[in-house]
Amino acid sequence: MKKLVTGIAMLLTGYAGFAADYFVKSEKEFTEADKHAIAGDNIIIANGSYAPWAVKSTANGSALRPIVIKAQDAGKVIFSGEVTQTIFKITGNYMHLQGLNFNNCILNKANGKNGLLIDLNNTKHSRITNCTFQKNSAKVQFMPLVIISGEGEHNQVDHCSFISNQDEQDLQVQINSPKFPTYTLINDNLFSDKYKVSWKVFNGGECVQIGQDPVLKGTAMAKATVRNNRFIRCNGEGEVISNKSSGNNYTNNYFEDCQGELVMRGGHDCVIDSNQIKGGTGGIRINGSGHVITNNTISGVRTGIRLMYGMSKGKTETGFYVAATNCVISNNHISKADVGILVGDNKNQDWTGKFDTNKYPSRVIQDIPPADNQFKNNNFTDTKQTIVYK
Incomplete structure (x- = not known):
């Protein structure tokens, strides 16, 4: 039989090898239990x-027997207040966080540390499930609530709710090449009522961000999957989902009345399949090469699918934006839109002085057009212009 841990109420099933429950009420007791x-x-x-x-x-748990860190009763363990460290940093494998509530947390920086709610760092097969993140905010731009980081793989965030958060990024898969997480699964979550960021530069309010540097690290093959999620009134910024890496899959997600788009900001060879976008400002925006955009249903927006100009094209040229090339756009249904598919948006956009050309050795004019894209079997109803080329 396992030994009792001093200061921790520990309930045993009675036989060696059976699961033990460690009941904790403080950070000290948690650390001892861990x-x-x-x-x-x-x-x-x-x-x-x-x-x-x-x-x-x-x-560390195991495939058949993960270690579960959970609330006594789901939703009744509440973390709040100013956050200047990481509330939960998980570094082991086969670890589950379950039923926790993060409410009115205010992320800030102090003593060289960033406030963060959860970090799955270098973990494998770990999971955040049935947690609630509500009315949280950040005092510094580009601070996420949840990060998947390090050289991990097969981690999952599922059945969580991200509600009424502001001035932060809800969920970030951190791409720090050459080491970064792969095969992350983000599924069956609710993202809703996200407020517009208050920052002067209208950025840093994504719901899901896969990668952070599309210019220098956009070719990193993260191979993440984002599926079966709901995005309702997500108005943080222009990118509800921001893809900045390669080989990712966005499938069967639902967007309603969002002031933003599903965006391939960078990266290549992603699949955008069977998503539904209803109302809001836009549908799907594409930069990069080799993407497949298929079976999506888009209605009640200004433009259903936008293929963008860039400063470069392909996977080997450096460009602050990479033109949409060699993509397949097929079997999409677009209705009640001003423009169904726009081929060539942001033509000749001048980015002089808007990014560091020493860090990003890119041309500053967006004058490389989309090219070699295939359009097959797309359907348009009640749409003023079906396919427009600029």
Whole structure:
């Protein structure tokens, strides 16, 4: 039988090898439980409000017996207040975070550290599930609530709710080449009522961001999957989903009345399949090469699908924006739009002084047109102009 951990209520099933429950009420008790937890155990956080709170978990579960860090009762363990460290930093494998509530957290920077709610760092097969992130905000631009980081793989965020957050990024897969997470799965989450950012530069309010540097790291093959999520009234900025890496899959997501688009800001060889976009300012925006945009249903927007000009084309030339080339746009249904498909948006856009040309050795004029794209079996109803070339 496992030994009792001093200061922690630990319930055993009675036989060696069975799961143990560690019941904790403080950071100190959590850290002690984490030292002793083995595959199949549960670390149960007592109902209540916690502020501040910052812990690191290094425990490891197994494929059949993950370690679960969970609320005593789902939704009744609440983290709030100013956050200047990482509330949960998970570095072990086969770890699950379950049923936690992050409400009115204010992310900030202090003593060289960034406030962060959850970081799955170098983890494999770990999961964030059934958690709520509501009315959280950031004091500094480009701060995410949740990060998948490091050289991890097969991590998952599912059945979580991101509601009424502002001035932050909800969920970020961090691409720091050459080491970055692969095969991340983001599924069956709700993103809703995201407020417009207050920043002078209208940026940093994405719901989902896969990669951060499309210019120098856009070719990184993250191979993430974003599927079966709902995005309702997500108005943070122009990119509801921001893709900045390669080989990702966006399937069967639902967007309603969002002041933004599903955006391939950079990266290549992504699949955008069977998504539904209803109302809002736009549909799908494409930069990069080799994307497949198919079976999507888009209605009630100004422009259904936009293929953009760039400063370069292909996978080997450096450009702050890469022109949409060698993409397949097929079997999409676009209705009640001003323009169904726009081939060549942002023509001759001048970016002089708007980015660091020493860091990003790119031309500054967006004058490379979309090229070698295939348009097949797209259907348009009640649309003023079906396909427009600029």
